[in-house]
Amino acid sequence: MQLSIVVPTYNEAPNIEELVRRVAAATRGMDVELIFVDDSTDATPDEVRRVAASAPVPVRLIHREHRRGGLGGAVVEGFEAAAADICLVMDGDLQHPPEEIPAMWHRYRHGDVDVVIASRYSGGGTSGGLADNTRILVSRTSTALTRAMFPIRLKGVTDPMTGFFLVDRRALDLATLKPRGFKILLEILARKNLRIAEVPFDFADRYAGQSKASLRQGFNFLSQLTALRFGKMSLFGLIGAFGAVANLAIMWGLTHAGMGYVLAAIIAAEVTIVGNFLLQERFVFQDMKGDASGVWSRFAKSFGFNNAEALIRIPVLAFMVQTWHISSVVAAAITLVVAFFVRFMFHSLVVYAPRRAEESARVRRLVNELDAQAMTPGEL
Template sequence: MTGDRVDVSVVVPTYDEAANIAELLRRVDAAVGGPATEVVVVDDSRDDTAAVARAQAPSLRSRLVVIHRAEPEGGLSGAVVAGLRAARGRQCAVLDGDLQHPPEVLPALLDALEGADVAVASRYTAGGAAEGLSGWLRHGVSRTTTLVTKAMFPTRLHTCSDPMTGFFALDLDRVDLDELRPKGFKILLEVLVRRRRRIREVPFAFGARTGGSSKASLRQGLWFLWQLVDLRFGRMSGFALIGALGAVANVAIVSALVALGMSFLPAAVIAAEATIVGNFLLQERFVFADLVASADPTWRRFLRSALFNNTESAIRIAIAWWLVAHGVLHSAIATAVTLAVAFVARFVFHALVVYRPREGGAVPAARERARV
């Protein structure tokens, strides 16, 4: 393990992290540093992060490579891919430059690569924690986006509790960098869903930021949504289309029955039951067909779907009835608005619960299909 040989590379994407980079490099070197380790800093900063990083080189046991991108492409994901392309080690770990990813977890993360393609440092597995997220809103956004993402890729992410983390390690011999199309800031999601990976998880506590400022923004959120649409447009759009058809049918049935003299409440109940059955049949055929073979029997899927949808409908109808009874909205508008709000909850429940793989069940080859 001497000379030019590199066994482990640690990629650190940075953006205005001058306040943190020296401490981060010191802790990375203490955790995994040595003559066969390199640290690749890919810097997109407007401050002097790159200069501060280079100044640490004499004090490190590891080889330090600093790449400053004057014209960054692909955002944070692009920086990570650039670092992976420059890395010389077969085992490669990635962590952010803000010290919220503790470098002391790196040895366990690299050990977890034995027998796996990707090792994921998870906030949401047993022993993990996400206290470093600032405020209830960030916690809520993180949990919600994780659930929605897992719902969109229920097979590929079945064994991953935290696909949104930026702290992971991979075996570069088992990942084709050319198939990645980095954009936004969730490169691990890109790696995991392009093809099936053997995943192992290591718990970690997401720390509080001690210097610099968070890079989370509305723009990053929009990039994330675009990434999701790009990676899994097919399933989500199919569910949305069937949901839209069901919503139109629901509104039409309610309007027709009210016009015929029926009061709103029974009309809404009849419309809901009709669309629940119709939506389930269409989803089975066109949206979740590739998940059916490894899921529970049809009657159990229908029972779960019907129970959830009826519970959701009862709550939704009660809200819509109140809006109509108090003159807040017209019956058709109240129905349409509450149906739109229920869409995300229905999709998450069906993908993660109704069609979840049976324990120990085989995953059919059809589920290997790529993005639509």
């Protein structure tokens, strides 16, 4: 068996026959199997059995009475049951086009990667199958937040939230996976350093049925993300909270000494910006400094961004005080909470982003050239 295709399903009965037909057509000439890991409460299991009886490829069904780990748990069970070591995961609603399977398989066959990700945001990929602009915004934001939390592990990964990927299960330690939702790829990438490649794909419309996206799934995702990256974000949050308290204390002291609240907010912001940077360097991003730009470059980026953020935040603070007539300290506290998330994403993705090898090489060449010119004999 060359490839095991794992399809976690939940009430996807109308899509089963078309999915099997298109997978079989796309993988003609390949030795593949389809494994449906099903958590459905409708007729999906019966439909899988009916289609399997005449399918041109082997079709297996694992129907779970207890849905442990949600969709992610279903994928792990599919990995464990697969006949092939190379497993491809895709949704059962045909938003992941089966026609892309050969491209993913051939990319893996190059032999230099453990995971091939079908990306909506790489090359010619598109996310047109998302229902509306709100879901597109949610998808983009959650992707950016995820990459901010794992800037090293997800370096070069444009779509860590996709459910369409191929992986060599021999590169994984299935026992260490703790699936708690529907973003199993994130779980895989966050827990182990893997060699990754991407291929673009067009995220299609659902063939039939209703989307399973919900507010509850959004909370599950945030819970999963926090659990995976708890250490770094919690430290950033702790320093941010300390900085916020210091900011408010400085502002309170200055306003009670007779200074206007706008000037007091500016001074408090500048002091805490410098203090937060020093603490983040020491306690939060110390593991990323070696691959990032120099300390003065990091400071310039951090200082510049935080001042730009303050230029936006302080007028908002003034608007809240003058228009809504709330305490200046309370208004500052509200704006600082919102600013926390924006700051974390910027520092992870920009300030401490790993330098690209070609940039480092150019800098080294420039330094060497300047050094050579400086040491060349000449006339005064």
